[in-house]
Amino acid sequence: MLRASDVVNEAERYIGYRESGNNRTEFGKEFGWNGVAWCQIFQAIVAKRAFKKAGSPEPRAHTSALVPWTASCLNAVAWFKSRGQFSQTPKVGSQVFYGPGGGTHVELVTAVRGDSITTIGGNTAGTLNGVYHNGNGVYRKTIRRNEPKIYGYGHPRYAAEQNPVTQPIYDPPKYPGRDFKLGSKSRFLIKWQKRMSRRGWTIAADGVFGPQTLGVVRAFQRQAGLTPDGVIGPKTWAAAWSLPIT
Structure with a gap:
């Protein structure tokens, strides 16, 4: 399982990344839907790459169990709410949703302080001014916790930061249902x-x-x-x- 810090560390790698053309990004390409608004796609791909880096045998499947695999912020909000993982309280590793119903934009919470949060988001700009939900790249920003544009927070179920083993442990891919021995091909x-x-x-x-x-x-x-x-x-x-x- 992933820790919140694993996802935050992966997201930080892309600060300064800029899209090519109209919403054309490596994240959209990997997601399988390029040239569209990619703020939620960025969140999914960051988690997938963190899983892959941590050694997950099936990073796509593990990602879908941790965060919503969707390009829609509204669908992502519904995903978190249906699992009882949505609130008005920020946590490191949470996804913060903006706009009516949370459907305008999403970013990853990387730090929480008394009156502010720090986030990393894709398809945005350096501030929440203007069309912040249709920017040209990946930016880090600090936002007031009482920012009226904030709708709420979706909370992935991460592993504890202090893990008793040296690395995450994952469920194996489903056993194929047959034994393999000398001469087998599969x-x-x-x-x-x-x-x-x-x-x-x-x-x-x-x-x-x-x-x-x-x-x-x-x-x-x-x-x-x-x-x-x-x-x-x-x-x-x-x-x-x-x-x-x-």
Whole structure:
């Protein structure tokens, strides 16, 4: 799971980014809908990239469970409200919505002080003056907490900042429903091989269960306290994601 700081740190990387042409951005391209208002798209892609950087096996799916995967601020507000995650109190990592019904614009809260919040937003400008909801890039700004344009805050359910393990732990991709052993070939096997490569093993992610994969499977099973039978069953599949990377 992601921490609020993971998302804030990722958003900070794009301060100063400017769109190309009319709402053409790398965020819209990755989202699959470019050339449209992209303030909510920016929020979704920042979370997705933070998940990917943290090692999520399925960053798109994990993002959709944490924040609304939509280009519409109104839909995003409805998403948070339907889950009981909307209030008038800002928190670091919350999404702040502006305008009637929250449908005008959205930004990420990166700091909360007594009478102000600091935010990072896409498709905006450096202030809330003028057409702040149709700017040319990613900006950081400080805003009064009693700013009348603020509608409210959506609160993603983040992991605690103090985590007892060295990195986030994610649910594994769904087990394919079949064991893999020497000679197996499957596109699902590629996911496991890629995960093992990320864990530091030398293994080709080619979907072919050859001698190299067999050696990694047995060595990993011994490391994980599993029976080293050389077969990727449900336990060996899940352990690739559930055990911390050391």
